Amino acid sequence: MDLRVFTEPQQGADYATLLRVAKATEDLGYSAFFRSDHYLHMGSADGLPGPTDAWITLAGLARETERIRLGTLMTAGTFRLPGVLAIQVAQVDQMSGGRVELGLGAGWYAEEHAAYGIPFPKEKLARLEEQLEVVTGLWRTPVGERFDYDGRFYQLSDSPALPKPAQRKVPVLVGGLGAKRTPALAARFADEFNVPFALPGDTERQFARVRAAAEEAGRDPSELVYSNALVICAGRSDAEVARRAEAIRRDVDQLRENGLCGSPGEIVERIGRYREAGSERIYLQLLDLSDLDQLELIATEVRPQLD
Structure with a gap:
């Protein structure tokens, strides 16, 4: 089971904080650092000192890390034109030496669009399909050839389709x-399919839908990686678990039901249920970005039991 670190910086984090977490992610042997793509805090958090941009963050981390993969869960399709996004991701991939992955979603949080003057269209999934077509089409176009696209929402004419990523193919995540x-979108475009914050049974049903869609599209379902994103709240004792739950303003019982909560042994057992549901990779949502000790606990007492 591959373990990755997933952060929500809109809840309150500057670049220096994210760099510390990314460095710890690398030092502790996790395979990747991912972040959300939001410009407004949620829930009871105050969001101070304010939002950071996902791809500016990843560009910085590309130069300050050496091994870990870097990506988004998920880049909001409403924030960026697909042609510009293809340039941004390709550039960060070059800056990282080929370590970038693009999670691309439709966008959903209307309040952040209102807060920063970003249009919030009704036809988000239809737009997402065209965005995926444009981004992947630009990257696939051979150097020296041109890319044209005439969609309902986006039109590109005589594009040189540059720059190219460092990787032959940037992995694309749909979820x-x-x-x-x-x-259906995953079957057409994704290298990985992610189920966010769902129970094992719901995960298994959604993975089955994706596999069926891949087969219908004439694609081998085993070509995709299947993953989950789950909040973590680990501790060696009940008191430590309760302290960490309080720090992120979550209820322990709810975390035990919907996340990875409890002792290392309990978390190993819980991850095993997701493995049985078909999950190959877990994104550990670390909500308290000052709590690097929790990452060390999972790296030293959970991960070795998953091999």
Whole structure:
């Protein structure tokens, strides 16, 4: 089971904080550092000192890390034009030496769009399909050839389709719990499919939908990586678990039901249930970005039991 670190900086983190977490991610042997793509805090957090941009963050980390993969869960399709996004991701991939992955979603948080003057269209999934077509099409176009696209929402004419990523193919992640259109998009475009914050049974059903959609599209379902994103709240004792739950303003019982919560042994057992559901990779949502000790606990007492 591959373990990755997943952060939510809109809840309150500057670049220096994210760099510390990314460095710890690398030093502790995790395979990747991912972050959300939001410009406004959620829930009871005050969001101070304010939002950071996902791809500016990853550009900085590309130069300050050496091994870990870097990516988004998920870049909001409403924030960026797909042609510009293809340039941004390709550049960061070059800066990292080929370590970038693109999670791309439709965008959903209307309040952050209102707060920063970003249009919030109604046809988000239809736009997402075109965004995936444009981004992947630009990257696939051979050097020296041109890319044209005439869609409902986006039109590109005589594009040189540059720059190219360092990788032959940047892995693309699609995710969500939609029953029809989301699996169909994954079957067409994704290298990885991610189920966020769902129970093992719901995970298994969604993975089955994606596999069925891949087969219908004439694709081998085993070509995709299947993953989950889950909040973590680990501790060696009940008191430590309770302290960490209080720090992120979550209820312990709810975390035990919907996340990875408890002792290292309990978390190993819980991850085993997701493995049985078909998950190959877990994104550990670390909500308290000052709590690097929790990352060390999982790296030293959970991960060795998953091999």
